[in-house]
Amino acid sequence: xVLKVYNSLxxxxxxxxxxxxRKVSMYVCGPTVYNYIHVGNARSVxxxxxxxRYFEYLGYDVNYVSNFTDVxxxxxxxxxEQGITVSELADKFIKAYFExxxxxxxxxxxxxxxxxxxxxxxxxFVSDLIDKGYAYSVDGNxxxxxxxxxxxxxxxxxxxxxxxxxxxxxxxxxxLKQKEDPIDFALWKAAKSGEISWDSxxxxxxxxxxxxxxxxxxxxxxxxxxxxGGGIDLEFxxxxxxxxxxxxxxxxxFVNYWLxxxxxxxxxxxxxxxxxxxxxxTVHDLLQKVDPEVLRFMMSTTQYRRPVHFSxxxxxxxxxxxxxxxxxxxxxxxxxxxxxxxxxPKVDQEVxxxxxxxxxxxxxxxxxxxxxxEVYELAKLGNVYSERPVVFADxxxxxxxxLQQLTSIFGVDLKIGSFNDQEVENLxxxxxxxxxxxxxxxxxxxxxELKEQGIILEDTPQGTRFRRENKV
RNA sequence: GGCGGUAUAGCCAAGUGGUAAGGCAGAGGUCUGCAAAACCUUUAUCGUCGGUUCAAAUCCGACUACCGCCUCCA
Numbered sequence: 001x002v003l004k005v006y007n008s009l010x011x012x013x014x015x016x017x018x019x020x021x022r023k024v025s026m027y028v029c030g031p032t033v034y035n036y037i038h039v040g041n042a043r044s045v046x047x048x049x050x051x052x053r054y055f056e057y058l059g060y061d062v063n064y065v066s067n068f069t070d071v072x073x074x075x076x077x078x079x080x081e082q083g084i085t086v087s088e089l090a091d092k093f094i095k096a097y098f099e100x101x102x103x104x105x106x107x108x109x110x111x112x113x114x115x116x117x118x119x120x121x122x123x124x125f126v127s128d129l130i131d132k133g134y135a136y137s138v139d140g141n142x143x144x145x146x147x148x149x150x151x152x153x154x155x156x157x158x159x160x161x162x163x164x165x166x167x168x169x170x171x172x173x174x175x176l177k178q179k180e181d182p183i184d185f186a187l188w189k190a191a192k193s194g195e196i197s198w199d200s201x202x203x204x205x206x207x208x209x210x211x212x213x214x215x216x217x218x219x220x221x222x223x224x225x226x227x228x229g230g231g232i233d234l235e236f237x238x239x240x241x242x243x244x245x246x247x248x249x250x251x252x253x254f255v256n257y258w259l260x261x262x263x264x265x266x267x268x269x270x271x272x273x274x275x276x277x278x279x280x281x282t283v284h285d286l287l288q289k290v291d292p293e294v295l296r297f298m299m300s301t302t303q304y305r306r307p308v309h310f311s312x313x314x315x316x317x318x319x320x321x322x323x324x325x326x327x328x329x330x331x332x333x334x335x336x337x338x339x340x341x342x343x344x345p346k347v348d349q350e351v352x353x354x355x356x357x358x359x360x361x362x363x364x365x366x367x368x369x370x371x372x373x374e375v376y377e378l379a380k381l382g383n384v385y386s387e388r389p390v391v392f393a394d395x396x397x398x399x400x401x402x403l404q405q406l407t408s409i410f411g412v413d414l415k416i417g418s419f420n421d422q423e424v425e426n427l428x429x430x431x432x433x434x435x436x437x438x439x440x441x442x443x444x445x446x447x448x449e450l451k452e453q454g455i456i457l458e459d460t461p462q463g464t465r466f467r468r469e470n471k472v
Numbered sequence: 473g474g475c476g477g478u479a480u481a482g483c484c485a486a487g488u489g490g491u492a493a494g495g496c497a498g499a500g501g502u503c504u505g506c507a508a509a510a511c512c513u514u515u516a517u518c519g520u521c522g523g524u525u526c527a528a529a530u531c532c533g534a535c536u537a538c539c540g541c542c543u544c545c546a
Contacts, residue, residue, distance in 0.1 A: 011476085029546070037546085044546035074544070156541075162474045163542065209544085231546030232477085238545090261546070262477085269538060270478090274545055302485095307478080307539080317484065317496055324495085327509060361486095369486060373494045383510050387503095440505060447507075458508050467509095 001363045003058065005227075006305065008235055008258040009155050013365060016257065018226055024055050025063045027217040027255075029230035029238070030112070032069040033093035034078045037100055038280035039295075039310055040231075040264040040273040046296060046411065047261040047304035048229045049106045053409045054362055065220045066109045067213060068094055070116050071206055076195055086196045087116070100283040103292040104299075105411040111220050115212040118219065119198045122207045125215045125249060126187045126200075134248040138178040140190030140203040146183045149244040155258060156236025185241055187211050210241035214249070217242070223250040232260040232305075233272075262307040264299075273310060281310070290315055291471045293412060297322045300410040301372045303365070312472070319470040321376075325407060326467075328379035329414045331386040332400050334462055336393060343394035347385060351395075351402055354378045358406055368410070375406050424455060428464050431457070 003016040018024055028048045031041050045066075055062050069075075070090035079086050094114075115122070126142055129135040135144050146152045146160075153160050164182050176182060186208035191197035197204035217225065223246070230239065239258060246254040264273045273280050286295065298318035302308045354377050361370030382399045385391060404414045427446050434442040447457050454469040 031546070032544085041546050047546090072544085157475060158542065159474070229546095233541065233545055235476090236541060237543090263540075263546075265539075272540065272545090276545060305477090306485095309484085313483070313496090320497095321495060323509095331510070367486085369484095370493080373486075376494065380511085387510070435505075438505075444506070451508095456508065458510095459504070460509080461503095 001360050003363045004365055005257050005259060006365045008232075008260045009255075011157070014257065018060070019224065019256065022060055023063065024052075024060045024227065025221040025225035026052065026065070026227035026229060027213070027221055027225065028064070028066045028109075028228075029213060029234055030066040030068050031093075031097065032072055032074060033090045033097065034075045035093060035275065036096050036282035036284040038273060038275065038282050039286065039299075040280060042100065042104060042283045042295075043264045043299050043308055044229075044231050044261050045101055045106055046104060046299040048259075050300045050368065050410060051229070051259070051304065051366055052107065053411070054366060057405070057409050062110075063221060064107075064109045065111045065113065065217065067216050068097070068112060068114045069209065069212065070094070070114045071196060072209055079196075090114070090116075096284060100287070103287055104283070104296045105292070105413065113216040113220065115207060115216070118212065118215055119207065121219055122211055122215045123188075123198075123200050125245070126207075126211060128249050129187065129245065132248060134245075135187055136180065137188075137202045140188075140205055141175075141178055141186060142188035142202055142208075143179055143184040144187050144241065144245060144248075145180065146185065146241075146244060147181055149248055152183075152240065152244050155240045155243055158236060158240075185210065185237065187245070210238055211245060213238070214242045214245040214254075218246055218250065218254075223252045223254070225255060227257045227259055228255040229259045229261070232262055235260050259304070261304045264308045264310050266310050270307065270309060289471065291319070294319045294322055294470050294472055296411045301368055303368050305365070315472045319472045321372075322412065323470055325375060325379050325403065325412070326414060328382040328386075329400060329403050330416065330465070330467065332382045332396050332403075333416045334460065334465065335386050335391050336396055337462065339391045339393035339396055341394070342392040343398070344392050347381070347395050348398055350381060351378065351398055354381065355402055355406070362409075371406075372410070375403070378403055378406065424450065424466055428457065428466065432464060 004013045005016050006012070007014050026048070028044070031037050052062050052064055068090065071086055075086050075089060079089055082089065126135060129144065130137065130142065134148055135142050153163065160183060188200060188202055188205050189208055190202070191204045191206060195206070197206055217228065228239065243254050265271060266273050266279050271277065271279060294315060298314055299308055301318070354374050358371050358374035361367045361374060364370070378399065382403065385395065385399065407414055427450060431443045431446040434440070434446070450457060450466070454471070455466050456469055457464055457466050
């Protein structure tokens with residue numbers, strides 16, 4: 001089966017055809033770094049990391065670029081309140097971003113460019129748009145002539161005339177006076193006194209929001225690249241504007257496939273989690289309590305276009321399901337000690353079939369829900385196999401290897417012996433002696449004590465083993 | 473107002489024409505000293521109304537509810 005992706009530009013499922021064979025270039029809009037990322041931000045990061053990992057699973061070499069918006073109105077406001085510089089604020093939260101996303105097992109991007117490191121390129125880009133007649137400067141501001149870009153509105157599926165009336169309610173009077181047309185948007189903003197600024201042909205100022213992504217994506221990925229991703233809220237106007245800017249400048253098609261992830265929602269009526277609504281939970285805070293693996297699993301096992309409802313029940317369910325897979329993996333590993341050195345061709349064939357089904361599911365616009373179902377199938381196959389009286393090592397290893405391979409796409413690293421604890425080992429030994437002596441009061445006491453610490457004991461025909469419970 | 477999305481069992485959720493995948497929770501069972509884990513069995517007619525069809529959750533029409541974008545937002 002061919003990989004199909006849903007292109008937001010056409011609102012259709014399309015066969016994925018890379019610009020260069022075996023290579024994927026993708027740009028994903030990153031956060032504005034004035035706070036810790038919240039669960040909604042993380043969802044986007046995780047969604048595209050999962051997509052990237054699937055491309056890599058398929059054998060693609062992925063060039064993955066994701067930016068940091070490190071100067072804008074909110075940054076400036078926060079800086080004024082906190083009495084620090086814009087770059088200090090940015091540095092702090094970029095560092096936090098890397099900590100949080102690393103915990104969520106997000107692969108590092110090939111490149112994480114910052115807007116403020118690309119000011120010269122941004123100025124050159126804006127100048128070029130002015131030269132081409134797509135932009136004009138007014139009192140130190142530069143605006144893009146949206147209507148001049150013939151397909152403006154196509155990505156957001158918006159009609160320009162209805163847009164105009166909608167937009168006019170929200171644009172400040174001052175800005176409206178300067179603009180030739182209310183739908184025009186800022187490429188460069190003149191600095192107010194005391195604000196961070198850079199010199200430009202139009203006076204001191206700073207880049208508008210949309211321009212940085214046009215500049216950095218084409219700079220690092222070329223004028224035309226495969227995939228551009230981000231939250232669905234960015235489709236219009238942010239991505240619309242990026243597209244207008246980039247195609248006006250280069251005269252080439254900017255992006256081949258636009259992918260947009262759905263929101264994280266909260267509450268009974270599924271409200272969007274967002275900073276402006278104030279209903280957000282930062283990853284930084286959440287990870288004090290919940291295992292990062294659980295959070296990662298919860299987010300990456302929902303298809304990227306679907307909303308993720310954020311709730312304790314959802315976290316619990318993710319923990320249970322993750323545990324199911326982890327347990328199957330451990331069950332298999334446990335039987336390796338008494339396995340015969342051989343394989344079972346019939347089971348091996350079943351494993352391959354599950355993997356093929358998995359791939360079919362994922363090829364359908366990264367349908368992770370059907371994909372994870374196949375992983376559960378594989379886990380069950382493993383569990384059933386583990387209970388056979390006679391097992392073969394090569395088959396066990398095959399199942400384990402495939403479990404690991406498939407779950408890694410979701411950002412889960414299956415491993416054995418995640419921790420060593422002599423004290424626990426000693427208690428297990430004591431408990432086994434108590435059990436042998438039929439002193440079940442003592443043996444149960446030990447088991448309860450360990451459970452208090454989040455350590456679960458399991459007695460199996462091959463002996464007693466222990467695991468740590470996932471925190472939720 | 474314009475545009476877009478969603479609506480399937482207690483919960484999460486697959487499924488785009490042939491009589492509803494999977495997971496969680498629940499019930500029963502096997503295993504266990506008891507557990508845990510695992511395995512087996514078991515639980516829906518698909519928001520409402522109408523239409524097309526031999527046949528619809530799946531196509532068409534109307535409606536309802538919720539969410540989102542049009543302003544900063546992943």
